[in-house]
Amino acid sequence: MSDVLDESALYCPCCGEPVTVLVDISPGAQEYIEDCEVCCRPMIITVQLSGEDLVVQARSEDA
Secondary structure, three states, rough: OOOOEEEEEEEEEOOOOOEEEEEOOOOOOOEEEEEOOOOOEEEEEEEEEEEEEEEEEEEEOOO
């Protein structure tokens, strides 16, 4: 079984800059921490699959 990767664009909840994250959607819904490529602060990334739609959101650890 191969991994299924999806590139998602969102805004960093810490600095507000646009960033791109590469998401492995093969495990389905998940939550993990990834550092912002602009400000290097940690973002909590939430991935949800709703039918055919992929929903990727980011929030700061303080939220």
